[in-house]
Amino acid sequence: xxxxxxxxxxxxxxxAAVMLSGIFSLLAAVLYVDLGAVDVAxxxxxxxxxxxxxxxxxxxxxxxxxxxxxxxxxxxxxxxxIVTGMILLWGTxxxxxxxxxNAPANKHVVPRYLEQSGKEIxxxxxxxxxxxxxxxxxxLGETFVIFTAGLDALVLLGRGRNRWRxxxxxxxxxxEREEEV
Amino acid sequence: xxxxSILRVVSKIFIPFIMLFALYVQFHGDFGPGGGFQAxxxxxxxxxxxxLIYGVEKARKVLPATAxxxxxxxxxxxxxxxxxxxxxxxxxxxDYSALASTVxxxxxxxxxxxxxxxxxxxxxxxxxxxxxxxxxxx
Numbered sequence: 001x002x003x004x005x006x007x008x009x010x011x012x013x014x015x016a017a018v019m020l021s022g023i024f025s026l027l028a029a030v031l032y033v034d035l036g037a038v039d040v041a042x043x044x045x046x047x048x049x050x051x052x053x054x055x056x057x058x059x060x061x062x063x064x065x066x067x068x069x070x071x072x073x074x075x076x077x078x079x080x081x082i083v084t085g086m087i088l089l090w091g092t093x094x095x096x097x098x099x100x101x102n103a104p105a106n107k108h109v110v111p112r113y114l115e116q117s118g119k120e121i122x123x124x125x126x127x128x129x130x131x132x133x134x135x136x137x138x139x140l141g142e143t144f145v146i147f148t149a150g151l152d153a154l155v156l157l158g159r160g161r162n163r164w165r166x167x168x169x170x171x172x173x174x175x176e177r178e179e180e181v
Numbered sequence: 182x183x184x185x186s187i188l189r190v191v192s193k194i195f196i197p198f199i200m201l202f203a204l205y206v207q208f209h210g211d212f213g214p215g216g217g218f219q220a221x222x223x224x225x226x227x228x229x230x231x232x233l234i235y236g237v238e239k240a241r242k243v244l245p246a247t248a249x250x251x252x253x254x255x256x257x258x259x260x261x262x263x264x265x266x267x268x269x270x271x272x273x274x275x276d277y278s279a280l281a282s283t284v285x286x287x288x289x290x291x292x293x294x295x296x297x298x299x300x301x302x303x304x305x306x307x308x309x310x311x312x313x314x315x316x317x318x319x
Contacts, residue, residue: 039215041214042214042215043218043222046222050226051307055229057233058229058311062315123288123289123292125211125213125214129288129292132292132295136277136295137275139260139299140261142299143302147253147257149306150253150305154309
């Protein structure tokens with residue numbers, strides 16, 4: 001993954017960079033499978049490899065496929081990235097070891113979910129039970145976040161374009177803008 | 182991308198299978214990995230692929246702007262409405278146990294509907310965002 005990340009930074013052809021970022025997501029998905037998080041891996045594969053790559057390709061087809069050479073020195077961003085990375089690594093030193101049965105994540109509510117959800121919910125996939133039922137409010141909130149994102153895109157970029165709709169008032173500002181174009 | 186005949190033929194073959202796989206992920210999420218979010222993304226990817234290969238105008242004929250807007254709202258209302266149905270049937274908000282005669286049956290039904298709501302919303306959002314950003318949201 002490190003090699004792919006460096007390749008994404010170095011490569012100047014944006015199409016190659018998009019493909020490499022897809023490979024990066026695929027490797028991340030493999031990593032999640034290795035950690036036992038199949039649902040997360042699935043999401044990573046669907047979003048990171050699928051829709052993100054498609055959206056980037058669409059963006060390239062609308063703009064240009066080449067990255068411009070940077071003019072400013074990149075020493076300062078590199079310094080910030082290295083310091084942030086070291087702080088993050090330092091933060092992980094306090095965390096329990098991987099697979100530690102006494103880790104807080106394995107002690108708190110996980111045993112109840114694993115042992116009781118079969119009786120309480122009756123679904124074989126515990127992740128779905130947790131997401132949709134035990135943590136229903138969280139998932140509802142996430143759905144509203146996605147809904148708001150779609151709504152924002154419409155409000156910011158799709159405004160006043162619905163000319164074909166019957167009975168809709170035309171927006172003079174938008175007509176002016178289209179004449180300029 | 183109208184001239185790439187290989188892309189056109191291959192995508193024409195693949196798009197039905199992508200959609201079928203999305204539906205499988207949607208309705209099999211209770212038993213295997215997957216669920217509404219992943220299914221919605223895969224479903225939207227099929228439409229985005231179609232729009233990339235055949236042009237956004239043609240894709241908009243298949244899935245008009247009004248349809249995606251309605252899907253956007255229906256998905257969220259399906260989720261939130263399931264919670265209110267739970268209240269009216271004597272449970273708490275988003276407590277699916279009251280939806281059917283047995284507890285597990287109610288949970289099954291509730292999770293099924295809720296995941297469907299998530300899937301519809303995600304699919305509509307992804308398609309809307311793509312169409313809006315490509316500047317062809319008639």
